[in-house]
Amino acid sequence: MPELPEVEVTRISFADRIAGAQILEARMGKPLRWPLGCGPESLVGRHVLAVRRRGKYLLLDLDQGLLLLHLGMSGSLSFMLNPPEPGKHDHFELRTSQGVLRLNDPRRFGAVVFATHEADPVALKLLGKLGMEPLGADFDPKLFHLGLSKRKSAIKQVLLAGDVVVGVGNIYASEVLFLAGIRPATPASRLSRPRAARLHQAIRDVLARAVERGGSTLRDFSNAQGEAGHFQLDAMVYARDGQACKVCATPIRAIRQGQRSTFFCVQCQKP
């Protein structure tokens, strides 16, 4: 579910409401991807200062340490005053003085990890190799092109890897490459400066617009207040294999790249 826009929309939907809250109780359900790294009870009494985002991670700054939170493939957060009883897929919960933060994650690819500070080895392992923030000031076309020039693998896989630019997931990768007119299998290093600049712009435009509209990709998504997004990405290519391209009517093609599906138009996208 969550690519960068959904994570950012989730952050915005509860950051102000949880800021300043004191943790009254912490509980875990089934194990998530990684262990929390501390006893849940040791979180009790601490205050949540702020909620930031890095790539697809949410960072809950505490007055002592921080929590790294990842939604994986199927995770979603809710922050409610009076939540219902925890369900079978609610695997992490913080009861605070200002509401209950709860992670629901059926597939349990998500994670909540405690780190003493951002330079903690635990945090560095997860955040250390992340690429540029696509909506940040450091994401500039020249640096982007430089990053791509060093990579021989397919541009789609370089986007997904997240070490050049973060936040572009499997759906947006196909969409963004369509908008930029670039075939997904093109080696990243073969992209000219102008084509890299086009891709840079497509990434910015699509992600920024999705955040503005409150997220929502192709399936269910709701923010921490339970509100659906209004972006309703009208996919040009994703999951449209066999259907006519909305621009040129050529049938959209599907391929597998690194065990993930990719969709593109042979006519509109050039190698």
Added chain:
DNA sequence: AGATGTCCCTGGAAGC
């Protein structure tokens, strides 16, 4: 070091 394949887990849809 970079590229590639494997695996973690549950559930829904499609096929038989």
Added chain:
DNA sequence: TGCTTCCAGGGACATC
């Protein structure tokens, strides 16, 4: 209806 198979928005890790 019920069983099996495949697929899903992520990413760390092992291997070459």
